[in-house]
Amino acid sequence: MNKEKIEKSENKCELQKILDIIGGKWSMSIIYALILGKKRFKELERMIPGISTRMLVKELKNMEENGIVTRKAFATVPPTVEYSLTEKGRKLEPIINELQKWGVEYKITQN
Numbered sequence: 001m002n003k004e005k006i007e008k009s010e011n012k013c014e015l016q017k018i019l020d021i022i023g024g025k026w027s028m029s030i031i032y033a034l035i036l037g038k039k040r041f042k043e044l045e046r047m048i049p050g051i052s053t054r055m056l057v058k059e060l061k062n063m064e065e066n067g068i069v070t071r072k073a074f075a076t077v078p079p080t081v082e083y084s085l086t087e088k089g090r091k092l093e094p095i096i097n098e099l100q101k102w103g104v105e106y107k108i109t110q111n
Contacts (some may be wrong), residue, residue: 001094020070021062021063021066021068022063022092024062025061026048026051026055026056026059027059027062027063028096028099029048029051030044030048030049030056030059030060030063030069030079031063031068031085031089031092031096032096032100033047033048034069034083034084034085035085035088035093035096037084038082038083038084039082039083039084040080040082040083041056041060041081041083042080044056044060044083060083064091066107067086067088067089068085068086068088068089068092069083069084069085069086069089070083070085071083072084
């Protein structure tokens with residue numbers, strides 16, 4: 001009985017780690033936008049209504065640190081930066097698509 005509780009507790013910890021990486025308010029929207037391909041910072045900002053510049057920077061840094069997103073800077077004037085999904089990030093595509101389908105099926109709307 002204790003072993004079962006320990007296993008469930010460990011699973012919860014793993015789920016919490018996953019949610020810390022991709023469970024932010026804006027993470028799914030960013031990943032969904034990047035599924036379509038590489039995007040510049042301003043493109044992402046325009047694609048995600050309501051996100052602040054500061055929050056987009058924070059979420060992208062978090063996802064970059066966790067291997068979900070790559071950042072490629074170009075030495076241009078003004079500086080150009082492109083973001084794309086890593087292989088690890090691409091593996092989230094079917095999950096994101098299923099969540100989107102679930103939302104459409106159950107007519108989930110914003111309040």
